[in-house]
Amino acid sequence: MTSAQAGILLPPPPLAVYLSFDLAVGSDVGGALARLCTVVDGEQVVAGLGSSVAQALGQRVQGLRPFTAMSGPGVDVPATPAGLWLWLRGGDRGQLLHRARQLEAAVLPAFYLREAVDGFQYQDGQDLTGFEDGTENPKDQAAEAAAVVQGRGPGLDGSSFVAVQRWVHELSRFDALSAEQQDLSVGRHRKGNEEIADAPPSAHVKRTAQETFTPPAFVLRRSMPWANGLEAGLMFVAFGHSFDAFEAQLRRMVGAEDGITDALFRFTRPVTGAFFWCPPVTDGRLDLRALGLG
Structure with a gap:
C-alpha cells in the first residue's frame, strides 16, 4: 500500500x-539511498531528496527542480541547494541526537552533513515573535490535497514537494x-489572533492569503522555531503537490x-532556501521507483 510519509x-x-546533506561527486548514491531506506520510516524521520540526486542517478522526477533565488526592493532570498534533507521528529532530545548520528552514518560517504538545526514548539504553536504560525493551514482532506501528489501514477502518487528555508529573526x-x-x-x-481587516x-497576511492567487496557492506549513545560542528564528517548511504555490507566495x-515587500522583512530574513522531493512510502519503506531504484 502506497501513502505519503506520515510525518508530513x-x-x-x-x-x-x-x-x-551535500552530495559527494562520484559517490555510490544508490547504495547510500538503499541504506537510508532501512532507517527512515516517514513518521519519526521524513526524508527529502534534492534535484542533484536525481541527476546523479540519471533520472528525472517530474516536478522536482532547484530552488530559485529571488530579490525585491531591499530584500534578497537566497538559494542554498542540498542533496538530502531529513526532518527528525520526537520528544526526547537525546533520542533525536542518537537518531541523527545513525542517519549520518547510514548515508556516509555519499552524503556529508552540512547543517544540523534544532527545532522546538514555543507556547501553543507560536513563532518566537508570539504570533500563531500556520493559522490558515488546510485541514484533513484539504491538507492532503494541498500537500500530496495524486493521479500521476506509481512512484509519484503519495509523494510530496517541500520548500525549506531557515529564517533568522532580528528580535531586538x-x-x-x-x-x-x-x-x-x-x-x-x-x-486573539484575529485578522486585521484594514x-x-x-x-x-495580505501578501500570502492563499485564496487570493490564481490558482489558489495552498500549502501545508509545518514550520517550527529554532535557536542556536542567542541566534534564533523560524525553520519554514511548506509541503505541496508541487512547488508552484510556494513560489507564487514568495514572489508576492x-x-x-507590485513592488510592495512583505513587512516581515523588517525584522526577519531567510538565510537558506532549498527544494526537495519527499518520496512516497510503500509497505513501510521509501518508494524510490521514480529514481530507478526498486
Whole structure:
C-alpha cells in the first residue's frame, strides 16, 4: 500500500532536528539511498531528496527542480541547494541526537552533513515573535490535497514537494516596534489572533492569503522555531503537490508583482532556501521507483 510519509500530515512534534546533506561527486548514491531506506520510516524521520540526486542517478522526477533565488526592493532570498534533507521528529532530545548520528552514518560517504538545526514548539504553536504560525493551514482532506501528489501514477502518487528555508529573526528590531506596528506587520492581532481587516497591503497576511492567487496557492506549513545560542528564528517548511504555490507566495512577498515587500522583512530574513522531493512510502519503506531504484 502506497501513502505519503506520515510525518508530513501529522502535527509538528514537540522537538525536531533538521539535517541537510551535500552530495559527494562520484559517490555510490544508490547504495547510500538503499541504506537510508532501512532507517527512515516517514513518521519519526521524513526524508527529502534534492534535484542533484536525481541527476546523479540519471533520472528525472517530474516536478522536482532547484530552488530559485529571488530579490525585491531591499530584500534578497537566497538559494542554498542540498542533496538530502531529513526532518527528525520526537520528544526526547537525546533520542533525536542518537537518531541523527545513525542517519549520518547510514548515508556516509555519499552524503556529508552540512547543517544540523534544532527545532522546538514555543507556547501553543507560536513563532518566537508570539504570533500563531500556520493559522490558515488546510485541514484533513484539504491538507492532503494541498500537500500530496495524486493521479500521476506509481512512484509519484503519495509523494510530496517541500520548500525549506531557515529564517533568522532580528528580535531586538522586532521588540523595538510598537505593539500596533507588530500587529500590522503580520496583519493579525497577537492577542486573539484575529485578522486585521484594514491592515496595510504590506502585511504578511495580505501578501500570502492563499485564496487570493490564481490558482489558489495552498500549502501545508509545518514550520517550527529554532535557536542556536542567542541566534534564533523560524525553520519554514511548506509541503505541496508541487512547488508552484510556494513560489507564487514568495514572489508576492518580495514585491515581484507590485513592488510592495512583505513587512516581515523588517525584522526577519531567510538565510537558506532549498527544494526537495519527499518520496512516497510503500509497505513501510521509501518508494524510490521514480529514481530507478526498486
